[in-house]
Amino acid sequence: MPVAIITGASKGLGRALAAALAGRGWDLVLDARTRAVLDDTARELAGHGGRVRAVPGDVRDEGHRAELVARARALGGLDLLVNNASALGAEPLVRLDELPLEGLRRALETNVVAALGLVQQALPLLRASRAEGAVINVSSDAGAEAYETWGGYGASKAALDQLSAVLGAEEPGLRVWAVDPGDMGTDLYRAAVPDDADPRPLPHTVVPAFLRLLDERPVSGRYDAPSLLVAS
Numbered sequence: 001m002p003v004a005i006i007t008g009a010s011k012g013l014g015r016a017l018a019a020a021l022a023g024r025g026w027d028l029v030l031d032a033r034t035r036a037v038l039d040d041t042a043r044e045l046a047g048h049g050g051r052v053r054a055v056p057g058d059v060r061d062e063g064h065r066a067e068l069v070a071r072a073r074a075l076g077g078l079d080l081l082v083n084n085a086s087a088l089g090a091e092p093l094v095r096l097d098e099l100p101l102e103g104l105r106r107a108l109e110t111n112v113v114a115a116l117g118l119v120q121q122a123l124p125l126l127r128a129s130r131a132e133g134a135v136i137n138v139s140s141d142a143g144a145e146a147y148e149t150w151g152g153y154g155a156s157k158a159a160l161d162q163l164s165a166v167l168g169a170e171e172p173g174l175r176v177w178a179v180d181p182g183d184m185g186t187d188l189y190r191a192a193v194p195d196d197a198d199p200r201p202l203p204h205t206v207v208p209a210f211l212r213l214l215d216e217r218p219v220s221g222r223y224d225a226p227s228l229l230v231a232s
Helices: 012-023 035-046 062-074 101-127 151-170 187-192 207-216 225-231
Strands: 003-006 027-032 052-056 080-083 134-138 175-180 221-224
Touching (some): 012 027, 035 052, 151 175, 175 207, 221 225
Parallel strands (some): 003 027, 027 052, 080 134
């Protein structure tokens, strides 16, 4: 069966996407920082019959990234890498004149440096995939639009978009998609803007957009989930 690594998979979009792939029979390697929540997710998804490996840790740690790839190798290879783990830089978000530089470093390390580091370690397995290996880097409209207080996080996602574009050019044998999922009601968003009480779509509602990419295999590039959902 195909194998995927998904970071930030214990809840939110990562968990919703993992559940959808488990339902399709994928084997999964799941990452998150909180062991108990990740273990609960893994036990639930293993009920679909596939093999699920929970690997708690921080994607900023090189050894942890190596363990994720090693677990995928032990399952038979790697067909999909989803860089979903993200850091805001400040919780709640603040204007740039108040943004702690250490917070910005944390966002860049998590959202950009760790994502590239995991790609680098996973590339040999992705290149060897019999199903044309794919990378999904979860982006944000904050990486393309200027929203007050979203500057640090948005800068990290803009950098991730550019890395995705270049990786797609350098690896023509792979599919590399940067995907903006659109507004979602997640813990990350609630931490970013805790005073916003407006209801937002739940993560599982955008998962069909990600599945469409996997089914139709469009060219590498940047996509937004709302457009993929409307087009389908």
